[in-house]
Amino acid sequence: MKKIICSTDYSPNSVSALKYAYALSRLIKADLILLHVYPPSEVRGGVTSHGKKEALNIHHKKLKTFCEKHLEKDFDSLNISLAVVPGPNVPHSILDFIRDLDVYMLVMGACGTGTLKELIMGSTTKEMLSISPFPVLAVPAEFSFKSLDKVVYTTMFEEEDLNNIAELVKITKPFKMKLYVIHVTNKDELLTRNEMEEFKARISKRIHYDNIQFEIVFSDDVFETLKSTIEEIHPDMVVMLERRNRTELSNILHRDKVKRMQSCTKIPLLSYTASHLNE
Structure with a gap:
């Protein structure tokens, strides 16, 4: 077990x-x-x-x-x-x-x-x-576990994200958890919406789970908008991917985002790694 x-x-x-x-x-x-x-x-x-x-x-x-x-x-x-x-x-x-x-x-x-x-x-x-x-x-300190009714997964439309979501659904499918897959970006709107549609199609082929909601949020301040979006949803858990296979600069920036989120959130944060998913 x-x-x-x-x-x-x-x-x-x-x-x-x-x-x-x-x-x-x-x-x-x-x-x-x-x-x-x-x-x-x-x-x-x-x-x-x-x-x-x-x-x-x-x-x-x-x-x-x-x-x-x-x-x-x-x-x-x-x-x-x-x-x-x-x-x-x-x-x-x-x-x-x-x-x-x-x-x-x-x-x-x-x-x-x-x-x-x-x-x-x-x-x-x-x-x-x-x-x-x-x-x-x-x-976080003082957090009290009640359920896993709502979980937010932050995505960058990568293959590792698909693996993560598949792992989450395996664990929580019996509880009919609502999974929010969100992407916060300051990039081109049309390009991003096309990427999201392609990502949704890849998920539907691999993961048979109806209780998933997809959302794109456009903002110049990605971190603060991500934080406020999570607060609005008020999930029981937030899931992010610790990406270690990028360029050194983008890797440092993303890791900083995960650590900042872990420092300030009042909601439990689950961080996966690409190296774990590829084992």
């Missing part, structure tokens, strides 16, 4: 991520692993990296307590697996842990604006967006 990995540093942001990951795993019937990476040199109750076994036990108990407290259930009833690993670099330690697993997505807290720990978690999430071959779901 595919797995959802939820990485936590015990910050308020990661509490929202835990609750979202747990609800989503129950909804789509996926295994959930809660992961914590701790510094090898960190002292916990007098235990240093030299007492590895005892340090692992201490962190495992803390992770279990964190689960029970925020999910408000006895741990044995949760059907969650716990994993604690030492690592000097949190993003790369997460990547090492999940590399050989069959993963739906990695769930993390989105950027915080409060404590230092929240800001660190935010920077970890941003780095994971850059290096993870697996989809990364960034969950």
Whole structure:
């Protein structure tokens, strides 16, 4: 069975991520692993990296307590697996842990604006967006999972977008989710509308799902218009593709857009990568 990995540093942001990951795993019937990476040199109750076994036990108990407290259930009833690993670099330690697993997505807290720990978690999430071959779901603090009734997918009419949409429909088709496929651009209107029609035709040949709505929005300020369009739709999730196969400049600009969206949105943002889809 595919797995959802939820990485936590015990910050308020990661509490929202835990609750979202747990609800989503129950909804789509996926295994959930809660992961914590701790510094090898960190002292916990007098235990240093030299007492590895005892340090692992201490962190495992803390992770279990964190689960029970925020999910408000006895741990044995949760059907969650716990994993604690030492690592000097949190993003790369997460990547090492999940590399050989069959993963739906990695769930993390989105950027915080409060404590230092929240800001660190935010920077970890941003780095994971850059290096993870697996989809990364960034969950804002205080966000409460209710359903997956509406999902927005932002498209550039690329082949990877078709793969993404096919993956989304596989997961959510049983729930009759409404999928909004939107494209915000400042380019030529006629050319863009033709591209959208071609894209719709490609989707209809490959994906048999009626509950998809397509929309083009023309604006000189693509980022702000994208943000306001998403706010108007008020979806339960936003999905974007982390495009790594472009020219260096366009790649940097698009990645910046994904990270800016992850920093400011109040809605969970799922970021796929082209490298993952092509595996």
